Amino acid sequence: MDLQVNGKxxxxxxDPQTPILWVLRDHLKLVGTKxxxxxxxxxxxxxHFNGTAVRSCSIPVAAAANVAITTIEGLSEKGDHPxxxxxxxxxxxxxxxxxxxxIMTASALLSQNNKxxxxxxxxxxxxxICRCSTYTKINKAVKxxxxxx
Numbered sequence: 001m002d003l004q005v006n007g008k009x010x011x012x013x014x015d016p017q018t019p020i021l022w023v024l025r026d027h028l029k030l031v032g033t034k035x036x037x038x039x040x041x042x043x044x045x046x047x048h049f050n051g052t053a054v055r056s057c058s059i060p061v062a063a064a065a066n067v068a069i070t071t072i073e074g075l076s077e078k079g080d081h082p083x084x085x086x087x088x089x090x091x092x093x094x095x096x097x098x099x100x101x102x103i104m105t106a107s108a109l110l111s112q113n114n115k116x117x118x119x120x121x122x123x124x125x126x127x128x129i130c131r132c133s134t135y136t137k138i139n140k141a142v143k144x145x146x147x148x149x
Contacts, residue, residue, distance in 0.1 A: 004068050018060065021033060021035060033072060034098070037057070041127075043098065043128030044129075046102075046128065048068075049064075049068075050067055053104055053108035082110070083141070083142070091137070093134070094132035098130045106141070110142070115146055
């Protein structure tokens with residue numbers, strides 16, 4: 001199976017029903033995408049599928065043919081995407097476990113709506129769970145990133 005991940009092409013021999021999360025982590029060694037719940041509910045495993053935020057734990061690799069996949073490692077070369085910069089500026093992470101998924105969700109949201117309202121940010125980020133409850137900082141960082149786009 002051929003995959004395009006972070007602008008690179010990969011060929012892997014794997015069961016087509018294997019979740020993309022495990023292909024990324026175990027076969028391509030892109031471990032920034034985290035395993036959270038395994039049922040697509042927490043958002044820790046969020047990646048971009050042609051720019052749309054999706055849960056990689058619940059999508060089989062067979063669905064990735066002809067899809068541009070972006071992981072947290074591919075969001076920016078130097079960690080300087082406006083969302084990543086806002087995360088640092090506002091010191092968002094506590095434990096950090098959910099942050100890659102949060103950042104990937106936020107960046108997809110801002111690519112579709114670069115000036116979201118506070119309500120649109122809350123709604124757009126609502127599918128991502130933060131065990132440390134840093135939602136206020138997360139929402140502020142998304143707002144700041146939107147202002148710096």
